[in-house]
Amino acid sequence: MAIVLGAIADDFTGATDLANNLVRAGMRCVQAIGVPAAEADIGDVDAVVVALKSRSCPAGEAVTESLAALEWLQARGTRQIFFKYCSTFDSTDAGNIGPVADALLERLGSAQTVMVPAFPANHRTVYQGHLFVGDRLLNESGMEHHPLNPMTDADLVRFLSRQTPHAVGLAPRSVLARGADATRDHLRALSEQGVRHVICDTLDERDLEVLAEALVDYPLVTGGSGLGQALPEQYRRRGWLDEVSEPGRLSPAAGSALVLSGSCSRATLGQVDHFLGRHPGVALNPLALAAGESHLAEALAFAREQLADGGPVLVYASADPQRVKEAQAALGVERAGEQVEQAMGQLARTLVDEGVGRLVVAGGETSGAVVSALGVRQLRIGGQIDPGVPWTQAPWPGREAPLSLALKSGNFGAEDFFTRAFTVLEELTAGEGSA
Ligand SMILES: Nc1ncnc2c1ncn2[C@@H]1O[C@H](COP(=O)(O)OP(=O)(O)O)[C@@H](O)[C@H]1O
């Protein structure tokens, strides 16, 4: 059967977030890590989310990888393409949202797409084209301090206009409030005026439903995972989905418990503090990592010792904006990030080989580095820990139990996320003989 929804996600946590919402809305979904091989067997699924690490790389690379993913999805007869980026629109004037959306539109031969970053369940809304996180504008939400893509402009029409040579327009709430037909008419009128990208206001779930109904026939939609909650119902109405009883089933989990955190987002900093009040942890410092191998070796030794009892233990580079700035001033933005990402990848590979079976990773780039170092190619999506973050599983060679992985977006999750995640995994696998 053809794939109904094929998503191209610009980072790994973002991919998991979207896959989670699709599964919760009743779609059978697989998350592929990177573009799968032409002959890859993905099983009988309704949706495939291809996770790329294309958010912060040069725009040309992001375009090439995204087009490769598109080609793979098109070869499987995919009905609708979804370009997934962050609900906080993480990008810079150089891209990559505008250039990737333009390239996908061109390849699909389509004249217009929409930008729906909102995820109301996680308090990301858009009004008059301005992105809010809770009650703050994006540029006052903490995202203005992001290590790789500081978000200093909440006006998405203006911001996206700097990333594309094409016209950017707005679908305001006043139009959405009049329903799907009115929204469709508005989009058509904008298209006739040559508007290629339309930022869509979205305040709540009802707006997402209206948008999904108006957009179900678009070859390409783009946005956060919120729209992914609402599209499956439209597919169901068209008869494109079979009923499935347990779209997000998990196998028994086993192995010791580790948390790796490379996110410096406000929510993660709170989660690190909360965890350290209850469990052991060790900090990684990019400057010390750059100075030689002993810093990483010490962190590894500490983690090993704590894991002997099963964990959980935390290894974190997460730091406040001042300390991030200091590291970046000394090493450069890219190298500071690379130091941390490489270290996290090495820790994950070593400690999973030595028996970690339950792994939480905080941060999109960090998750990309960890999952790549582990060589995982596909993730099965299970139950949710907090909105946007499910447990996932990948088979692990030589072990009966799969590797259980939770990839947490920087700003997602309640304060007790790092501890509660393991309790939720136990609950999800209770009755399945979990260790
Ligand atoms: N102490 C630090 N100093 C500088 N950069 C850091 C530090 N800790 C982490 N980083 C880098 O910051 C980036 C955080 O991005 P990411 O992992 O995507 O988190 P988020 O999901 O919060 O955006 C990564 O590249 C990470 O390596």
Ligand SMILES: O=C(O)[C@@H](O)C(=O)COP(=O)(O)O
């Ligand atoms: O849409 C979102 O907010 C997330 O799915 C996401 O992409 C988060 O990225 P990171 O904050 O870099 O983890």
